Amino acid sequence: MPISGFPEWMPPQRMIEQRVLDxxxxxxxxxxxxxxxxxxxxPLDTLLxxxxxxxxxxxxxxxxxxxxxxxxxxxxxxxxxxxxxxxxVMENAGKLQFPFRRYQIQKVWRGERPQEGRYREFLQxxxxxxxxxxxxxxxxxxxxxxxxxxxxGLPVPRVRIQVNNRKICEGFYRGLGLxxxxxVLRTVDKLDKIGPxxxxxxxxxxxxxxxxxxxxxxxxxxxxxxxxxFVDTVRKLGVTDPLLDEGLAELLQVVETxxxxxxxxxxxxxxxxxxxxxxxxxxYETLLEGYERFGSISSxxxxxxxxxxxxxxxxxxxxxxxxxxxxxxxxxxxxxxVSRSVPTCVLVALPSDEQRPASDRIAAALRKRGIPxxxxxxxxxxxxxxxxxxxxxxxxxxxxGEPDTVKDIRSGEQVEAxxxxxxxxxxxxHPVIAG
Amino acid sequence: MPISGFPEWMPPQRMIEQRVLDxxxxxxxxxxxxxxxxxxxxPLDTLLxxxxxxxxxxxxxxxxxxxxxxxxxxxxxxxxxxxxxxxxVMENAGKLQFPFRRYQIQKVWRGERPQEGRYREFLQxxxxxxxxxxxxxxxxxxxxxxxxxxxxGLPVPRVRIQVNNRKICEGFYRGLGLxxxxxVLRTVDKLDKIGPxxxxxxxxxxxxxxxxxxxxxxxxxxxxxxxxxFVDTVRKLGVTDPLLDEGLAELLQVVETxxxxxxxxxxxxxxxxxxxxxxxxxxYETLLEGYERFGSISSxxxxxxxxxxxxxxxxxxxxxxxxxxxxxxxxxxxxxxVSRSVPTCVLVALPSDEQRPASDRIAAALRKRGIPxxxxxxxxxxxxxxxxxxxxxxxxxxxxGEPDTVKDIRSGEQVEAxxxxxxxxxxxxHPVIAG
Numbered sequence: 107m108p109i110s111g112f113p114e115w116m117p118p119q120r121m122i123e124q125r126v127l128d129x130x131x132x133x134x135x136x137x138x139x140x141x142x143x144x145x146x147x148x149p150l151d152t153l154l155x156x157x158x159x160x161x162x163x164x165x166x167x168x169x170x171x172x173x174x175x176x177x178x179x180x181x182x183x184x185x186x187x188x189x190x191x192x193x194x195v196m197e198n199a200g201k202l203q204f205p206f207r208r209y210q211i212q213k214v215w216r217g218e219r220p221q222e223g224r225y226r227e228f229l230q231x232x233x234x235x236x237x238x239x240x241x242x243x244x245x246x247x248x249x250x251x252x253x254x255x256x257x258x259g260l261p262v263p264r265v266r267i268q269v270n271n272r273k274i275c276e277g278f279y280r281g282l283g284l285x286x287x288x289x290v291l292r293t294v295d296k297l298d299k300i301g302p303x304x305x306x307x308x309x310x311x312x313x314x315x316x317x318x319x320x321x322x323x324x325x326x327x328x329x330x331x332x333x334x335x336f337v338d339t340v341r342k343l344g345v346t347d348p349l350l351d352e353g354l355a356e357l358l359q360v361v362e363t364x365x366x367x368x369x370x371x372x373x374x375x376x377x378x379x380x381x382x383x384x385x386x387x388x389x390y391e392t393l394l395e396g397y398e399r400f401g402s403i404s405s406x407x408x409x410x411x412x413x414x415x416x417x418x419x420x421x422x423x424x425x426x427x428x429x430x431x432x433x434x435x436x437x438x439x440x441x442x443x444v445s446r447s448v449p450t451c452v453l454v455a456l457p458s459d460e461q462r463p464a465s466d467r468i469a470a471a472l473r474k475r476g477i478p479x480x481x482x483x484x485x486x487x488x489x490x491x492x493x494x495x496x497x498x499x500x501x502x503x504x505x506x507g508e509p510d511t512v513k514d515i516r517s518g519e520q521v522e523a524x525x526x527x528x529x530x531x532x533x534x535x536h537p538v539i540a541g
Numbered sequence: 542m543p544i545s546g547f548p549e550w551m552p553p554q555r556m557i558e559q560r561v562l563d564x565x566x567x568x569x570x571x572x573x574x575x576x577x578x579x580x581x582x583x584p585l586d587t588l589l590x591x592x593x594x595x596x597x598x599x600x601x602x603x604x605x606x607x608x609x610x611x612x613x614x615x616x617x618x619x620x621x622x623x624x625x626x627x628x629x630v631m632e633n634a635g636k637l638q639f640p641f642r643r644y645q646i647q648k649v650w651r652g653e654r655p656q657e658g659r660y661r662e663f664l665q666x667x668x669x670x671x672x673x674x675x676x677x678x679x680x681x682x683x684x685x686x687x688x689x690x691x692x693x694g695l696p697v698p699r700v701r702i703q704v705n706n707r708k709i710c711e712g713f714y715r716g717l718g719l720x721x722x723x724x725v726l727r728t729v730d731k732l733d734k735i736g737p738x739x740x741x742x743x744x745x746x747x748x749x750x751x752x753x754x755x756x757x758x759x760x761x762x763x764x765x766x767x768x769x770x771f772v773d774t775v776r777k778l779g780v781t782d783p784l785l786d787e788g789l790a791e792l793l794q795v796v797e798t799x800x801x802x803x804x805x806x807x808x809x810x811x812x813x814x815x816x817x818x819x820x821x822x823x824x825y826e827t828l829l830e831g832y833e834r835f836g837s838i839s840s841x842x843x844x845x846x847x848x849x850x851x852x853x854x855x856x857x858x859x860x861x862x863x864x865x866x867x868x869x870x871x872x873x874x875x876x877x878x879v880s881r882s883v884p885t886c887v888l889v890a891l892p893s894d895e896q897r898p899a900s901d902r903i904a905a906a907l908r909k910r911g912i913p914x915x916x917x918x919x920x921x922x923x924x925x926x927x928x929x930x931x932x933x934x935x936x937x938x939x940x941x942g943e944p945d946t947v948k949d950i951r952s953g954e955q956v957e958a959x960x961x962x963x964x965x966x967x968x969x970x971h972p973v974i975a976g
Contacts, residue, residue, distance in 0.1 A: 480573035
């Protein structure tokens, strides 16, 4: 029986997922990120160390554990890849080279009530750069380029990255005279959910804002631009604050770097807040064009205190692709397809049971040259063997003979062929993923 | 802090692991196995449905679960990939094409006491072929070829696959007059651990064997051959039984198929029993040459009742590579190396902060042609930038200029280069794994 929140793809969907993961991984490595995989479990106190209570943890218990003995107690499955990464960095700081660039593609688990597009087990693909002491800002500019490159090479809808900087919000709120900037940020973060009128009311009620201050916050949140013009738009609101200036300069650098390397990828979107997360500067969200209503499928930001040993500080910037979430949305809309349900390109037919060694030799010769090949399961009538291929979408059936022939079962075309030389068209060698 | 039984590789080891997994996956697909990933959890009754009690299950509990409500109860992490696969096949039989060939590469968890080379979290790579009704025997012959091909293409020691067939053992024991063949099998399975003298004693004490019967069992277990000669050797022991004949014919077919396609890969080893598992015919174990003392790193067999819906039977044959176990052994013996600790092939130097856009453009041009590239973190002195590359094993440093030059920091050789055309030697493009 399916278990709510624990998705399971059929093999064709898994083929698509693997192709997506291959592209993501290859891109991350092109940018020099090293692979890392951490264990799936962390001590409960590590999982809760960021004061995070919104993500429900699954604890482990051994079935045959003695109730009276202390049993691995307080081990839980990780709910993201950032907390384990921070723990790994502190634990291994002496062995790592900083700045440390790593990617990590793993399952995570959250025991939340499953709802539309939310899973309890899902796959994330993260990149982070972390340094000792200080981390140069240019890494904040690099992140969206890596993500745009990874997802841009896939048959998924175009991605749009929305960027903001918490320093802009906090500086602006402070410059306005609001003191509980965290509460303002959390409230403004609800804009898409509850609309501007209710956000304004909430700001007045819970963050001590006047009507004018609330309106100014909403004006700031409404600013959006795909070039540096947002700086002037903010300035025209007449608020000044040194942190605001710093945030504007940083965001401008992100937007301008993206405009040069990946025009159309990045928008400055001043309503983005990522309310509950521990970001301290740049924040990113990612929308799929035409699927904006499903929300961000990938997000991240700068955290000046990813890890802190007391003696040393490890600031970082990172980005996480919600692979299961993105694919769940696209599969749900039937927006991704694969050309066949098996990797197999050629089925070698079996004229009789006695001839299996000969068919096996043909298959071995084809595989040796990288052509995925199966041999027919039984020496059934050729019509039935062709049906075996057809049902799986295998494009070619190979008939041993004097000479051998190979048939494209889609067109019916059949030609003489030599297993040591024949090559399928490049587009037929592996299953093709299309939008 | 490290948690006993939950291994974590450093990035260079993870690079090796990924290369191993890529080879395994590519090989499985060459043979037409489709990818599958099942959820990590199963209901407890599914996990225990094979009557398996030797593998300790981790149960999940939500941290904030209300003690009084029924909470996802009895969900546990899977301890192998066979039980989830059997469940998946029964659940989706109507949507799958049979015979169904799938591979599955995933973590599994066992809450056992960790000991030398045993993990609580580890990675397995499985292939299985399953059919409705009957499964032709030739699939038993194919399995070792796939595994030999997958592991043979890696810089790991040569693998030797040891094959036996339970029908030989059971038929022989029955032909000898022993009735509790399961108990005999379990006892003989301890041969490598406790030696022949104590096995003989145990057979007499627990399986009702006479001294002569016990000796005959030991004689059978001592038979080993890398060709079909084992058939005569067994016959000379003078025991006859129809099941024995069937087993001998099957094992002969496995050995002869392997001799043709992969000479030296497979040995008939009549002591192999895989005691506690639910196999019904062929059984496989796998040793690494020079690492035999660490035991089998990969095993499998034929199970005539992988799944059974009551109405239908789904026999299968499968093989599981213990990836973590194999790599744990080889890492522990320092037997695998990688040429650098990052994927990066080129570090683009940064003459000054103002020139970052130019260095970024060079990096983008190199990446576009598949060359993993980073830009130096700061405009430090070139000596320090070269040190950044050197510490990570990055072989090339690129100096922007008029013209650009690229330096192989191992040889010191520096040449003019154009980012739109320069190509590193193929052996430098990606990290190289070596034994």
